[in-house]
């Protein structure tokens with residue numbers, strides 16, 4: 001089994017993209033983030049095709065969220081993933097490991113070339129993320145309903161340790177049907193965890209059906225507010241709106257962001273289709289998908 005280590009070249013490129021997101025005007029920010037998200041989606045297509053397995057729909061719905069988190073929100077150091085003063089991010093919907101791995105590799109946590117081993121025998125890049133194998137993964141996820149309870153414990157621990165790190169947890173919307181989330185929400189507001197941000201990837205699909213047909217979540221904003229959260233609603237594919245929503249100061253309670261997304265976002269024939277939860281594209285569909293995932297170079301913005 002290979003050990004994944006920091007990739008200095010990728011880390012430098014990532015730091016430069018972060019600088020441009022921080023210092024650039026709106027057009028430059030938009031361009032840098034769009035290019036990074038498209039690269040992630042292209043890599044996800046290649047990883048899933050090579051592995052002949054994966055969860056492309058959920059990977060694509062969460063890609064923009066992860067891209068914005070890792071380029072403009074998190075205080076992290078990919079060269080030192082265990083730094084005690086880092087922000088913590090937990091992808092609770094661990095079935096979308098491919099999107100997380102592609103995002104981590106683009107930040108230099110490990111060489112992007114390793115992505116080709118996704119789900120191969122003995123690869124550390126398992127179908128669900130493992131914190132002992134992949135730098136940047138904070139906790140093992142896959143069984144739904146565990147990420148938020150772990151994030152709650154992490155946020156409490158961070159506060160007890162007197163650190164100012166923040167904890168971000170990304171949940172699937174179908175995942176919210178697990179009661180453990182609601183217990184954790186009650187506890188998070190009871191403890192006034194202002195260092196905790198819960199982000200729901202609200203794509204309205206789960207495995208095999210729509211969320212609202214399976215076990216209704218709406219009115220989700222009112223439910224999250226009733227459990228003690230400050231609720232924010234955002235277009236989960238609008239990079240600049242996400243930047244704003246995820247970096248705005250909070251009040252005296254945990255923040256819950258409902259990120260409205262489209263499962264399969266970015267490839268027309270995959271968007272909002274239940275079967276693409278874990279369908280694998282054929283060779284012809286890979287060509288079609290990659291033809292839609294083009295990194296544009298707008299006039300007047302250097303790449």
Ligand SMILES: Cc1ncc(C[n+]2csc(CCOP(=O)(O)OP(=O)(O)O)c2C)c(N)n1
Pocket residue numbers: 055057058059061093095142143144145171172173174175176201203205206207263277
């Ligand atoms: C406890 C548990 N039950 C069932 C599964 C199988 N499973 C994997 S993904 C998924 C659907 C998740 O839907 P959602 O949270 O909405 O994720 P997304 O739409 O973003 O893929 C299910 C049921 C699981 N991983 N864990």
Ligand SMILES: [Mg+2]
Pocket residue numbers: 172173174201202203204205206
């Ligand atoms: Mg969903």
